[in-house]
Amino acid sequence: MTDTPTQQNPFFETWTTPFGLPPFDRIRPEHFPPAFDHGMAENIAEMEAITANAEPATFANTIEAMERSGRFLDRVANVFFNLTSSNTSDALEAIARDYAPKFAQHSMRIALDPGLFARVKDLYDRRDTLGLAPDQLRLLERRHLGFVRSGALLPPEQKARMTAISERQATLHTLFGQNVLHDEKDWQLVLEESDLAGLPEFARNAAAQAAAERGLEGKYVITLARSSVEPFLTFSARRDLRQVAYEAWIRRGEHEGPHDNRPLIREIVALRAEQAKLLGYATYADYKLDDSMAKDTTAVERLLLQVWEPAKRKAAAERAELQESARAEGMNEPIAPWDWRYYAEKVRQAKYDLDEAEVKPYFVLDNMVRAAFDTAGRLFGITFKERPDLPVYHPDVRVYEVSDADGRHVGLFLHDNFARASKRSGAWMSSYRVQESFDDEIAPIIVNNNNFAKGEPTLLSFDDAETLFHEFGHGLHGLLSRVRYPSQSGTAVRRDFVEFPSQVYEHWMSAPETLRTYARHFRTGEPIPEDLLRRLLAARNFNQGFGTVEYTAAALLDLEFHTRTAVDDLDVAAFERAVLEKIGMPAEIAVRHRPTHFQHLFAGSGYAAGYYAYLWAEVLDADGYEAFAEAGDLFDPGLAARLKTIYSAGDTRDPMELYTAFRGREPQIEALLKHRGLVEA
Template sequence: MTTANPLLDATVAPFGLPAFGAIDSAHFRPAFEAAMAENSAEIERIATDPRTPDFDNTIAALERSGRRLRDVGAVFWNLAATDSTPELQAVEREASGALARHETEILLNAALFARVDALFSRRESLALSPEQARVLELIHTRFLRAGARLDESARARMTAISERLANLTTTFAQNVLADEAAYVLLLEKSDLDGLSEDFRAAAAEVARERGAPGKYGVTLARSNLETFLQSSTRRDLREAAFRAFAGRGESGGDTDNRAVIAEILRLREERAKLLGFDNFAAYKLDDTMAKTPAAVRELLDRVWEPALAAAKAERDELQALAQRVGDNLDIAAWDWRFYAERLREEHYALDQTALRPYFSLDAMIAAAFHVAERLFGLRFVEVHGLELYHPSVRVFDVRDAGGAHVALFLGDYFARPSKRGGAWMSEFRGQERLDDDVRPIVVNVMNFAKAPEGETTLLSLDDARTLFHEFGHALHGMLSDVTYPSIAGTSVARDFVELPSQLYEHWLLEPQILREFARHAATGEPMPEDMLERIARSRHFNQGFASVEFCASAYVDLDLHERGAGRDFDAGVFERESLARISMPQEIVMRHRTPHFTHVFAGDGYSAGYYSYLWAETLDADAFEAFVETGDVFAPQVAAKLREHVYAAGGRQDPASAYLAFRGRMPSVEPLLRQRGFSASRDA
């Protein structure tokens, strides 16, 4: 290149951060091209190395290759998700296919695979460390699952499928983002009945940012929408907002995803069958803890029956409440959360509006940090003055008990139109120590409604759970302690990756944490003891609803990838038929409807794998009991084993072995059923 490109420059910002201030969207195309060319040259050298294959000149060399491409990609994909622009979206559409083709060509390189395969065939004689043996096994499996043993014609088809799928999943994600960004429900002051003062202030800020000062805006960010549906007394407005949320991706216009879904499903099925599997679900689950679609269905069925019974009982209670207060209506999807909150208040004297002042964003961040210090000896020191990709992002130097740098943690907490919906953890740099001790740079992304300048951002209890959940993922990345980058941090089986995050949620509601951090934002007074008790007693409230909306999405995901899509496939019809088979209540809508199911169609991560949250919950329910059994939820000896075998271990051993090393046994489903309130001791 004749001009400097900060993405390719060796100089970086403090802590190894990307030089965000110098990066422009125009830098990404040439950076990707240069990094892919460099990686291709690295692969060629490994594949044509005249020396006999050994671990260092083949496997370790593969681990070292592509570092610049990983760095460029980390910056790009994080920005494309959190601060997207039309220019970045154009690069995304172009780069996704090129990167998929590049990766597939590496995995289908016959000479390269021959070296890997030769090493794998004599792995018992190589005197490898356990970590090296695991890396070799995983890399060999990755080549096989990409089609390395296929004939030339089939390999060419696999390359074409991978490239096309990358383009389609990018289109899917951009369509959902476009629908979310385009929508705002503008309200007048007379429309605000039932909404808390902090919600009104945040809604006024949304409207101002959308060019409608003096009005109030409701967006499709889940946190914002859920609060509106729980609180607004205006049924017509609740219906309008809910229908917009549920209808993302099926507008009939340029952002309609239904044809995109059909093509994705056909290509995934074709890829699976080229590799000898009956369907894509069988292919995708083959290298997970579950192993088979039948095992996933068995788990879903164990939860579905009691969940459905509970949800029907909950519906009847809501209907009776509506009639009792004089509302002559049949409970609909946009009513459930509203009447559930009235019922929660009636049963437990818990009002979400009254709870929110005790869950300020700053206090919940501090609580998450405190738990990490108690469990793992970490300290979080906020760093100011660094140039980041958005002014609202906060950054923390993570240190161990001795003061040594462990990781850099970024918190991107607020919703904005340029950010895709949801919440997630990602990395700008992963941990490794193959040549140097590389410390990770981890980011948590949320979509909370920001309070006006100078006011305190308040969270719902569900928001606070989300924060703890994603911070559990962040710790999985920050505490990673392995040699090889391909097994670092969250590079584990999909149905194991949710264990560290879901387990971390447990500490939020521990009384000692709430007593210290759940303090009223205005007065600083701790949460009253009777409120703590009522929160504990309400832990199973509305669990039928929550379990049904989740399981429905998991069933539909599995059905889609077991049955595939014929030429006359209609996503809406398929969804309705799939839900009818499980007797889905009409008053509940699946948590992620098919046209905007980004977990499944905006990439390959959770395809045929949305069940993973439930699978991991069988582990996390049992794992937390390991602490409870000691009488100390911060028991040092249990925390040390948890860190060693789960949070720090990455993928250096298979998930079942990792869990057994921590717990000494595998769990049954019973702790999960108790956790959801579906055991014989279920609370009212």
């Protein structure tokens, strides 16, 4: 007798794991398709029941009924998409390609359901008479806006076209991300002992570990994970090998053949422009920014250009110093992009008597994790207890139970810190379950992914430690959420506000009192020497011209892609060159994410016309952290309580209202320029 699709399938069972954590040890790829099919059918039936209700629309029988719908599908999808990002396989990737258009069709079927929209619009038109609580009123307004922005007001033939666009985009986004992952998995630079000139011990150890993982014992391997290639570009004395690694890194997704992302970008940009036009917007950027804090392209461009020219001036001064250092070593050629990090490290050593190889032994991963946890405890009154008894999807993952000051359960936090071939590059936060208190009190299950090079022990750079704190800030946004409805939970906020809670949290990592406590040598346990700490903090703005130029160029490139109206004949490489020439991009610096591996833009639409959001949020975070400095106490209880309100509010209030309630005024850009060293402090 063969099993039916629901037999032995954990998605069709009530999970008895502690805290409702997915039973990862039992979930297999073949469990997803029948669960997806069931979940979509059940969700459609739930929506049809809402529209078939003969009673007049009420907030309870329409909006709250929608909040209750799709729970089975959400549970399956949350597990699936986290696994395809964190621990994918050929089987999972095939399912992702198959189901991407089906999910899009499903979503658009709901978003363009005329009966459902009629009920929502009826409530929206009467919203001032319904006696709704503030969070309910905002939920209704955002639901209505979501329908409108999906095309609910369009005539039938245009609705059909919107659905077709959505389906095709979903497929293209999935293929784009898989193509980048293919290149990252496929490429490796295999080195012999004789090729390691300049590499410090931690970089050699990481390269040896990467080789061992690939069955190349006795060799050394550099991969295209940022945690592997950046240290190689920083320390390798072999200019020829730096060039090889650099060119492979920037050409991810840009190869003739089945994994070429250029034709995908061309089609994605064209479909987005068509989508915006159908909805009455001149460009896709106009469409996206209409529902943001920034509101329009003029505001975004103004912000980016406010930092672009100062950043270029600072980068030009940095380049001159690097060129001088190169000449002193006998290299008379102009600095090339694969030279910048190498000579920047040499200049940094000379100016600040600071060597990354001297710093890194004090940044032990486990200590920095403890620093992030303890900082959250001091600010927000929560604690983290490791739970090695709970199931995980990969041995690298560590699970923590989070509790409040009274010992009550807050949620679960999964930490997945190491690079591997089955994980996409970058760093991100996601959730297996979001917090809500609608029908029952539901605690969140949050995951942070990083891509650190595993070592014994794992040592981080200063930037790595900031990344860890950044993603943990996102994690706190999910863990500290205290909202009624799941649609408003945690990070479900405007795209240009979502980075504020993460970026402001970074500041506590570099606070001297944090470093004095947690930056301890991996062998001796001794705290970082005061002299080294002083030099490290003095060098914080070193190379900020480079960092600001590579980021801002990517944000400007994003804006140019999505304000373009003539898209049918888009030559991606030529377009990139033209944009970078127009803005005066320094030849020695590459844009942080070239189009063919710019996953923020093209492996999904979340940050499309929105990559500026990191800088927008930095205005908020630099200004916001300044409040603690002004108070003379980085853990000022009153400020911490008001900051916690932002983390807990989700999308129940307008973001600028939340910020001004915390800060006492709207943000100012001066703190950002000072923080990046683009003006005199």
